[in-house]
Amino acid sequence: MANKLLIIEDDSHTSGELSRYYRQKGWLVSVADGVAEARRLLDKEFNPHVILADLGLPDGSILDHFEDIHADTDHSEWVFAFESNSRTNIDRIDELAYEFIEKPINQSRLDVMLKRALRASLTARRLANYSNSDSQLYHFDAYIGHSEAVSDLKDMLKRLMDVPISTMIITGETGTGKGLTARIIHNNGLRKDGPLVELNCAALPKELMESHLFGHESGAFTGAKGRHRGLIEQADGGTLFLDEIGDMDLDLQAKLLKAIEDKRIRRLGGEREISVDVQIIAATGIDLEQASRDNRFRDDLYHRLSVFCITLPPLRERKNDLVELVPRIIAEFNSKANRRVEVVPDQVWDQLLAYDWPGNIRELRNVVERCVLLSSDEIFPSKWLQLTDNDSQEANVSTVGIPTDSIVIPLDGSMALDEMDSHIIQNALELNDFNITETARVLGTTRETLRYRVQKYGLNTSA
Numbered sequence: 001m002a003n004k005l006l007i008i009e010d011d012s013h014t015s016g017e018l019s020r021y022y023r024q025k026g027w028l029v030s031v032a033d034g035v036a037e038a039r040r041l042l043d044k045e046f047n048p049h050v051i052l053a054d055l056g057l058p059d060g061s062i063l064d065h066f067e068d069i070h071a072d073t074d075h076s077e078w079v080f081a082f083e084s085n086s087r088t089n090i091d092r093i094d095e096l097a098y099e100f101i102e103k104p105i106n107q108s109r110l111d112v113m114l115k116r117a118l119r120a121s122l123t124a125r126r127l128a129n130y131s132n133s134d135s136q137l138y139h140f141d142a143y144i145g146h147s148e149a150v151s152d153l154k155d156m157l158k159r160l161m162d163v164p165i166s167t168m169i170i171t172g173e174t175g176t177g178k179g180l181t182a183r184i185i186h187n188n189g190l191r192k193d194g195p196l197v198e199l200n201c202a203a204l205p206k207e208l209m210e211s212h213l214f215g216h217e218s219g220a221f222t223g224a225k226g227r228h229r230g231l232i233e234q235a236d237g238g239t240l241f242l243d244e245i246g247d248m249d250l251d252l253q254a255k256l257l258k259a260i261e262d263k264r265i266r267r268l269g270g271e272r273e274i275s276v277d278v279q280i281i282a283a284t285g286i287d288l289e290q291a292s293r294d295n296r297f298r299d300d301l302y303h304r305l306s307v308f309c310i311t312l313p314p315l316r317e318r319k320n321d322l323v324e325l326v327p328r329i330i331a332e333f334n335s336k337a338n339r340r341v342e343v344v345p346d347q348v349w350d351q352l353l354a355y356d357w358p359g360n361i362r363e364l365r366n367v368v369e370r371c372v373l374l375s376s377d378e379i380f381p382s383k384w385l386q387l388t389d390n391d392s393q394e395a396n397v398s399t400v401g402i403p404t405d406s407i408v409i410p411l412d413g414s415m416a417l418d419e420m421d422s423h424i425i426q427n428a429l430e431l432n433d434f435n436i437t438e439t440a441r442v443l444g445t446t447r448e449t450l451r452y453r454v455q456k457y458g459l460n461t462s463a
């Protein structure tokens, strides 16, 4: 792929000479004669590695719009050029630019600057790709298990890899690996070289969710500083993973459906439509068909999304996978925490196999993590398993002399952080007569976050 250079310069003689010179050196060059033209080119995804910008432009200064313009680039590096006799804020330039150079331009100095800026841009893009795509981490084998249910699932996933999927739903109980499966599909499918953008639909209030998804123009609403490209736009050419889709507001569902069908979106406060090419993977722990019958989820969106539907089996229905899962998770935490657990006694296996795992693999990971961290030799310690149901766990905790509006947490290593979180929320709900607003208030969180966690941990929301 050619190295791309954008020259922003109003003097056509200078820009002509520079573009000829750098084209000969193998760069793909575009020229803009002012701020407006530069924005137009960047919007068209020219995606330059380096931007050489003159500071004195007839339609304004790049510096005044820098944050907006820079937000439209993908790790581009800036080199500013300015007249030596102009009144220039060098501190500001130094803060924003990779390099800066006084006019008249010394060609060989500029050559060196552009080369360095190009290297910086390429490095930043590679790093971003590496951490974004995680293609190693999300190979098919990352989904551990060989039970019949998992083998069927993997066969199905492999078949889907060569198919251009525009929408799909992954369903399954909490902790069954919906997020993991979405990442595997993206990283092994036709769009693996594009971005994977994730959004939890339960985590934000409606207004914020809309601007996150569709983006906004500067001043589109109070507090909308600068232009923002929404997640749908950011996922262009790749995948948008919408977790907890069942929690999406109904109006927003209608807008999402329109965006999927038209393959176009409009930023909030924006006038023009932008084409997008995005694969949408939605995940949910609730029965969307039932939700659409109850008018809690749009029927048309449900049918659009469920062209392909994958249901992940709960761990209790594939307990024979424990023999593969447990050693892999032990090895992971042995290496993370510098432990050396090697032996899993029979009585531990008996307990692991007898338990129903309502929190599925996430719960299994927490339990194994706790046991490995608290191990003192190569034997997996059974005493930290604590695979009891909530009722008997609570019965073990003495509450004598503790105020009735308090929540007791044993700090003896018997609860993982997630379990504490779920225990606090369940107790806070009970103390507040299952009133979501009041419970969110006493926990200092939003109702949306609270609802998300209630669903995630499968908590009771009524007496």
Ligand SMILES: Nc1ncnc2c1ncn2[C@@H]1O[C@H](COP(=O)(O)OP(=O)(O)OP(=O)(O)O)[C@@H](O)[C@H]1O
Residues within 6 Å of the ligand: 142, 143, 144, 145, 172, 173, 174, 175, 176, 177, 178, 179, 180, 181, 243, 283, 285, 361, 362, 365, 456
């Ligand atoms: N089959 C599996 N093999 C290995 N790890 C798994 C598997 N399934 C899930 N996990 C791990 O379990 C944890 C929970 O998985 P994940 O977050 O994908 O579940 P989820 O179904 O999206 O949960 P939720 O609905 O609560 O968001 C993650 O650490 C994930 O990597």
